[in-house]
Amino acid sequence: GNSVTQMEGPVTLSEEAFLTINCTYTATGYPSLFWYVQYPGEGLQLLLKATKADDKGSNKGFEATYRKETTSFHLEKGSVQVSDSAVYFCALRGGTSYGKLTFGQGTILTVHP
């Protein structure tokens, strides 16, 4: 079956530091890959996505590249802000799935001024 493994947290950084959250996956076929963010007290929001190998998703300074050879979709940001503090979830949707998502366990990010 499909599975997603995320870097364990929590991650604590100072403002303007570089961020990497690792994500690897196992899936049959050609899944689509996603990063979701959850701010305190809110629902999950789609941050970025990639639907095929070598695609790069980007949004709000965050980037992730779909690497089929390493089955990875690591999230990066060059300079984090305090407002980026949240929980980040990596997820995949199987190639034959209608919309059902498989999530990683989430990574808590805290950014200090």
Added chain:
Amino acid sequence: NAGVMQNPRHLVRRRGQEARLRCSPMKGHSHVYWYRQLPEEGLKFMVYLQKENIIDESGMPKERFSAEFPKEGPSILRIQQVVRGDSAAYFCASSSIGGKKYFGPGTRLTVL
């Protein structure tokens, strides 16, 4: 356009009671998904519904759990005779056909 609404946001039940969780999808959305997040774990798919139909319930426990999405009104996730292991955050998401999925803020169920 209001987002996906879930209520209650927090629900406390004693063992053996029933829990009813409601999800109002975004306007125009006819697809609803329920996910459960146990402590220290990621979200796990439970069930996918369209209006008046259960499309995929492969993630639902076989007993005590049921879900519906009637023609009118919110989607309901019902847990009968709750046990402590049901304590979790339950998230609902909605979408239009083939559209982007929007998540609600979740209901945090605590079973005493």
